[in-house]
Amino acid sequence: MQERTDWEAALPPEHPRLARSTGADAHAPEQVHLAFAGPSSYAVTWMTHPLDDPAAALAAEAALGETATSGGSGDAGLASRRLAAATAAAAAAQLRLGADALEAGAAADASLERRHRHRRRRGCRHVQAAAERSVVQYGLESGEYQHTVESPDTVGCYSSGSYLSGAIHRVIVGAGDEGPLPPNSTIFYRVGDPSQGWSREFSFKTAPLVGPDTLPYRLGVIGDLGQTDHSLSTLDHLTVSAPESILLTGDLSYADGYQPRWDTWVRMVENFTASMPWMYCVGNHEIELTDGVKDFVAYENRFYFPYRQSLSTSKLYYSYDVAGAHIIMLSSYSPYSPASEQYAWLMGDLAGVDRGRTPWLIVSYHAPWYNSNYAHQGEGDGMRESMEALLYQHGVDFIFAGHVHAYERNERVYQSLLDECAPVHINIGDGGNKEGPDKKYYQRPPYSAFREPSFGHGTLDLLDTTHAEWRWHRNQDSGPEDADFVSIFRNPDCKPQLDAVRQQAAAAAQQRRQQQAGVEEEAEAAELAAERHLPAEQQQLAAAAGQRPCFQPRSGGGWGGGGGGGLGRLLSNPDTVLWGLIGLNLGGFVMWRLNGPMMATHATVSIEGLRAGRAWTVLTSAFSHRDFGHLAANMLGLFFFGRDIGRLFGGRKLLALYLAGGALGSLAHCGWYYYKACQTGEGRYGRARWFGFTPSALGASAAVNAITVVDILLYPTRTILLYGIIPLPAALLGALWLFRDISGTLDGVGHIAHAGHLGGAATGLAFYLAYRRGMIRPRGW
16 A cells, blocks of 8 residues: 655745745846756856846837837736746645645745746746846856856746746856866856846855766755755755765656745755756656646756767657766656667667776666555566666666655666666665655565665765775654665676576566465465365365365365466466467457357347346457457457556466456446436436336457556556557546546446446456455465
């Protein structure tokens, strides 16, 4: 069960660490942050709000040839509507936080809305026309700025709904005529426009030169930060740890589409982002699906990513070098199959890594591949299946992920097996977000070394070319204590054996399935023996043999239940179950050709058949197809969606879900017609049509619907090709199917058993809810 009991409202926008500085004017630089931009160069980004200055706004309109308006009653009405819309958006974002937090959040966001007058009537062209110059001054002594760098064409802006950002300024320092910044040096700098004013002074320490001789180096790692009191605690503890740069594994602000929350988040972290480079990995909360607005719009516009330097075509995946490490940031929310651009880029990037220059190889993405927490189970499986062998082949040392709001450190693991050549997987989505910690775990797998559902952060010390130390610090600890610590040594001579490991993983998986099946059969045999009051020694023999004592033994001989181990092994194999179900459906189709009347009697379900005592038809109808198109459509759905469910839950649960969906779908079909007969008396087509001669139903649609619903709920953002042509998110396609079946059921016309489909879908929903509550466990736990 994904158990989150400590939900906490985001800090109010007027909080001192989230609000703009008191008295700051429209041209005052804010939201300053650093990022690595290349060898000995850094990107400095900040924001101003020139349209908040009436004179600048009017000048921008004049420069664009527009007529300025006086802001009469029409403007006031528009302002009121904008304020109401912003307050409503804030309310929607706060729904889960309770009535008290909702009221406080709406009031606070309303005051924040007043800080964004530039949203009304204007666009990015006005921001850029009114923007100041983008200038950075820096030096090696406080207050002494020997170098000035200006970038005239780097003023950016973006809009989302009613929101219009301020002017986004960006300057690359260390890549121009000023020359590279000196390594291991403290740089004092300020940003702004000489004619409008400067920011306060900031400082940061430059990284050492890239190479094995420049270690040690301390990397800070956090994930799923948000903007709560817990977030502030994480940042304060991070200050004590004194990292030299930060890797954030995704889910930054939890703005979730309400763009002013990005402003408050960057203000909250400014003291940290202005004093060391922060590098980001994209998370699901950065997607921000909004009608008419490109995904990741805030994420891609506000922050700098050195993707071009690493030959990537996307800001969502890139790499960079620091000290003796090559760090790769991947996207869990971009295509990652071997045919994708991300996969092709990753192959090229890994092939170009010089382990003599950067001996440490680190990877980050958002959705974890190895996770024993109940939350977000299986969400990284597709990416792992696609990319794990590639990372293993190239000897990746560490993989950092977030998404799950808890901490977990895994040993070196590949294909779920301990392997000294594999990477260490660390899940650190415990930065302090508003959704609270994920507290419930499954039984610990062999590769899970340490786990705890607490907020905190981690540091990775790369001491030399082969020795590193990892520390995790929980927020509850008052001092710089190590809640988890491990020394890690890399073996440069480690040679991954992909074929051998794959065979070993397959053998181990088969052994686990056999052991699981044996345990279940042994327990069942012992229980049945006890129920039949067999002598104790016979109970032991039955349990040891894995037999079911289905009949009482007779004197002078006996009846045996036969061994169940072979069948148990078959049912534990999801591929066997999947192809078995497809085979039975094909057999049913053939039987319709050979003996149609017999199939009509025993493999279709109706009220008449149930009244006649043919109860088995609730199941046999789920394997019955008279039309080839019907069969083909259902078997394609069973194959594509059933593979996921079998892989995650195993063959037995796949079979159980199919049978339950088919049976409950049959009962829903009959129950709906019975209800209509009782409700309408004569019914649309007369009482004989509704009650005395209810249409029969057949087909695997209800059973396949149950499997499909579970798969869609597990992977709602997956793209599915409708009719093999139209790409749709899985959640949208599921909604369309649901609408079709609901409307078809209410209409009551046609040859499709829509009520049966809904019964199967309800079965899938119940299965998923049971899984989320821990009543159904994934395969192998």
